[in-house]
Amino acid sequence: MFLRAMTAVAAFGLGAVAAQAETDVQLALDWKFEGPAAPYFAAIDNGHFAANGLSVEVLAGQGSLDAIPKVATGAYPFGFADINSLIKFKDQNPDAPVIMVMMSYDKPPFAVIGRASLGVSEPQDLEGKVLGAPPPDGAWAQFAPFATANGLDMETIKVEPVGFPTREPMLAEGKVDAVTGYNFSSFLNLARLGVPEDDITTILMADHGLSLYGNGIIVNTDFAEDNPELVKGFLAAVAAGWKDAIADPAAGAAMVIERNPAGDAELETRRLQMVIDANVLTPWVAEHGMGNIDPGRFAASLEQIAETYEFQGTPDPALYFTDAYLPEGGFALD
Structure with a gap:
């Protein structure tokens, strides 16, 4: 249903992306350029994307629901979105070619x-x-x-x-x-x-009892199937950007302010540090690495979502998340 409605857009957008997939890709964020966007700019400025043969353009967004359809239609190969929003989107559009490939916020905000x-x-x-x-x-x-x-x-x-x-x-x-x-x-x-x-x-x-996960990297599945090594390199570069932001949040915030001069460097440094401490560098991530999820917790999260959302189909974790492009053991952030 979803794909039939978006055939023309998908064919044009995905074709344009695929043609340039070796070097030029775009990442659609969920929000404007604030502290939590620092890892992507660190991956650009510190050469992590370039080291993986990528030239990445990062674009601001207007919420997770904004990024998901952009990636699903093929207009953008990568996005940053809330997995709970993705789960509902996929339930309503089961044919949409989008999936999460890297969890960033082990604890949602x-x-x-x-x-x-x-x-x-x-x-x-x-x-x-x-x-x-x-x-x-x-x-x-x-x-x-x-x-x-x-x-x-x-x-x-x-x-x-x-x-x-x-x-x-x-x-x-x-x-x-x-x-x-x-x-x-x-x-x-x-x-x-x-x-x-x-x-x-x-x-x-x-x-306090909520099993839900938060935001992570989503990808157009058609694009990913055609470019698996590119996707792996993209995720590796993002993880390296997170390591840089964790090591020096002030430098990461400065990279954000360079793209958003109206921002406040001190404020965004604090915002980034809060995300690192509360949402990203959790005990589970410290032990298991960044990017992956715990299957048992994810199953529990689907049950919690069902408390307030009536699924149209049978929830299937494999529709929403895959570790196929992650290294075994995830990405170490220390």
Whole structure:
């Protein structure tokens, strides 16, 4: 169904990419150029892509749902997207040629951000409180399985729909007791609004019962089948870029600011460091390497997704993720 609808676009876009696949490829990000984009620019500036015979253009995005169809149609060979969004997309478009080939955020950024002074430090503290949640928010979409995992009584939590621009200001003003958001964004937004950092509490859902994974590299499967070594080289270069960003976050943030002069170098350095500490360099990654996933945890994540999403087909992990282009044991980041 999906492929029939996009035949003309796919034929043109994928053909154009394949013709240049030996050297020139594009990566569609999920968001604008901020700290977490540093590894890709490090891979460019430090020669990792070039060492793998690649010239890579990185393009900003407007969310994970923006990157997925770009890759699925063949307009871009590579993208960076949330695997939970990919799972739903593939369920609705089973013929779409897109799959994740490298997990980057072993822990997704979905979080509840509260204030200690308002009595919110742990999941159970949310009972009897007011939670601000933008309806389209990715973190809010995962709140139901998070609540189930922590035995929260939703009848006692007042959910206040808020807009993205007003989310953190309402928490800063005490109009809500907590909000849903991304750990590396809401915290920094609150700090910039003058909320003392020791008053800000971040409840990362992955640390409290949520089995879901986060963002990673997706690829057009037709492109990957035609260019397996290129895909392997691309992933190796991205992993090398992550190693550079982990070793020197300030240098990584500077590379981002070079592409986004309106950004704040100090802010993006902090954002990058938060992503590294909370989402990327987890104990599991330290032991097993970056890029792969744990099959048991992934199966559990599909069950959690099914708590709030009705699958049209039978969930199949092989449709959403493959380790075929990863080295055995993943990529060591130390």
